[in-house]
Amino acid sequence: MSAPKITVATTWLDGCSGCHMSFLDLDQRLVELAQLIDIVYSPLVDAKTLPESVDVGILEGSISSDDDLEKAQSFRKHCKLLISLGDCAVTGNVPAMRNPFKLADVFDRAYRENVTLQPQIPTRDVPALRVPVKPIHGEVKVDVFIPGCPPSAEAIWYVLNELIAGREPDPSSVTRFGA
Amino acid sequence: MAQPATPTVRVVTLRIDDHDLSAREDETIIEVCREHHIPIPSLCHLDGLSVWGGCRLCMVELEGQSRLYAACSTRVAEGMRIQTQSDRLRRYRHTILELLFAERNHVCSVCVSNGHCELQWLAQKCGVDHVRIPYRHVAYPVDSSHEMFRLDHNRCILCTRCVRVCDEIEGAHTWDVMNRGTDCRVISDLAQPWGNSDTCTSCGKCVQVCPTGALVKQGTSVGEMVKDQHFLPILARRRHLS
Numbered sequence: 094m095s096a097p098k099i100t101v102a103t104t105w106l107d108g109c110s111g112c113h114m115s116f117l118d119l120d121q122r123l124v125e126l127a128q129l130i131d132i133v134y135s136p137l138v139d140a141k142t143l144p145e146s147v148d149v150g151i152l153e154g155s156i157s158s159d160d161d162l163e164k165a166q167s168f169r170k171h172c173k174l175l176i177s178l179g180d181c182a183v184t185g186n187v188p189a190m191r192n193p194f195k196l197a198d199v200f201d202r203a204y205r206e207n208v209t210l211q212p213q214i215p216t217r218d219v220p221a222l223r224v225p226v227k228p229i230h231g232e233v234k235v236d237v238f239i240p241g242c243p244p245s246a247e248a249i250w251y252v253l254n255e256l257i258a259g260r261e262p263d264p265s266s267v268t269r270f271g272a
Numbered sequence: 273m274a275q276p277a278t279p280t281v282r283v284v285t286l287r288i289d290d291h292d293l294s295a296r297e298d299e300t301i302i303e304v305c306r307e308h309h310i311p312i313p314s315l316c317h318l319d320g321l322s323v324w325g326g327c328r329l330c331m332v333e334l335e336g337q338s339r340l341y342a343a344c345s346t347r348v349a350e351g352m353r354i355q356t357q358s359d360r361l362r363r364y365r366h367t368i369l370e371l372l373f374a375e376r377n378h379v380c381s382v383c384v385s386n387g388h389c390e391l392q393w394l395a396q397k398c399g400v401d402h403v404r405i406p407y408r409h410v411a412y413p414v415d416s417s418h419e420m421f422r423l424d425h426n427r428c429i430l431c432t433r434c435v436r437v438c439d440e441i442e443g444a445h446t447w448d449v450m451n452r453g454t455d456c457r458v459i460s461d462l463a464q465p466w467g468n469s470d471t472c473t474s475c476g477k478c479v480q481v482c483p484t485g486a487l488v489k490q491g492t493s494v495g496e497m498v499k500d501q502h503f504l505p506i507l508a509r510r511r512h513l514s
């Protein structure tokens with residue numbers, strides 16, 4: 094009889110999903126990982142609600158909108174250990190490059206200046222953008238940081254295995270900003 | 273700067289971490305550490321240029337002294353006992369690196385120096401996997417007026433290596449430093465666009481010694497700016513002998 098599996102939840106905030114793709118790059122090691130962890134909530138699985146209590150939460154992307162902030166807060170509330178995965182989550186990275194500009198100018202650039210057909214600023218069914226864009230730990234406490242754009246599958250594998258083994262990972266031994 | 277040993281220079285014995293060493297009395301702590309492969313983080317120091325002592329990453333502890341000393345600007349002395357690693361030093365170095373990242377705009381993933389940057393490398397070495405200080409996110413100018421090179425103040429850490437190499441090795445003194453605090457900037461000539469400079473010889477030495485993606489070649493894309501500093505000790509030595 095094996096020990097109960099570690100539950101893991103993941104989601105992406107303002108990111109490109111590349112960090113999740115890097116996770117999928119674990120390839121056949123995913124099978125090995127599946128013996129040890131249960132992914133209970135993630136864009137990669139069907140479950141639509143975050144369970145009440147999860148062992149490990151993994152967040153990709155920065156906090157750029159009200160929706161991102163809500164997700165980050167709910168992950169913090171329901172996950173015992175929270176991981177910032179990738180440079181957008183860890184530093185703000187590319188999404189935060191809008192910070193030196195006024196939000197109105199950013200909207201103009203994206204939805205008016207570069208648009209030829211019916212330029213308009215979307216207001217319905219989209220979350221309000223926040224100023225400034227922040228890394229996850231700018232809003233909620235984060236326990237483990239995995240920098241990289243995206244962090245390699247090897248880096249993700251190393252950190253998860255250290256955590257599974259009950260050790261404190263040293264992400265700087267395998268990855269860095271911009272890796 | 274290594275100089276030919278002469279009988280007038282005395283040799284001292286000292287202890288760095290667990291190593292009993294001897295060194296010439298005119299050497300700095302960082303020079304002795306480099307010779308013996310004892311790692312000390314540094315950014316403003318560069319073998320072949322004058323001492324600046326501005327980045328404070330090379331701080332070490334001296335036994336019997338409560339204040340810290342910059343290894344690049346402190347000469348060795350007989351009987352010195354030096355600690356290059358301690359929790360206090362690690363904490364300070366960590367914080368200095370975080371402050372450098374927080375002050376200007378470092379987006380490594382899209383930087384021309386990604387993978388070849390001393391700041392990025394040191395951050396990894398010192399275990400800086402996130403920055404606790406809020407980023408300032410204030411835009412700094414980029415000067416692309418020079419036909420061969422570019423200066424991006426967003427990536428500048430004000431180490432003054434460019435200022436020193438241009439003055440001390442090339443002899444042009446195109447660069448200098450203006451303003452204070454977060455407004456501090458390197459300037460070419462009297463704060464004119466670099467491309468208009470009368471003094472710049474376009475030798476590219478400043479680009480090669482710059483530790484970050486602040487001074488780069490035009491036309492480089494993400495991660496393409498690889499620097500070569502091998503010329504420096506050789507030219508510095510020739511300057512010194514002439």
Ligand code: SF4
Nearest residue numbers: 378379380383389485
């Ligand atoms: S200069 Fe170095 S630390 Fe700054 S963004 Fe470029 S690679 Fe990163």
Ligand code: SF4
Nearest residue numbers: 438472473475476478
């Ligand atoms: S290219 Fe040469 S002369 Fe011109 S600023 Fe740089 S070091 Fe000085």
Ligand code: SF4
Nearest residue numbers: 428429431432434482
């Ligand atoms: S431009 Fe480069 S070499 Fe010059 S002060 Fe800035 S970081 Fe240092």
Ligand code: FES
Nearest residue numbers: 314325327328344
């Ligand atoms: S290397 Fe000594 S102060 Fe910068």
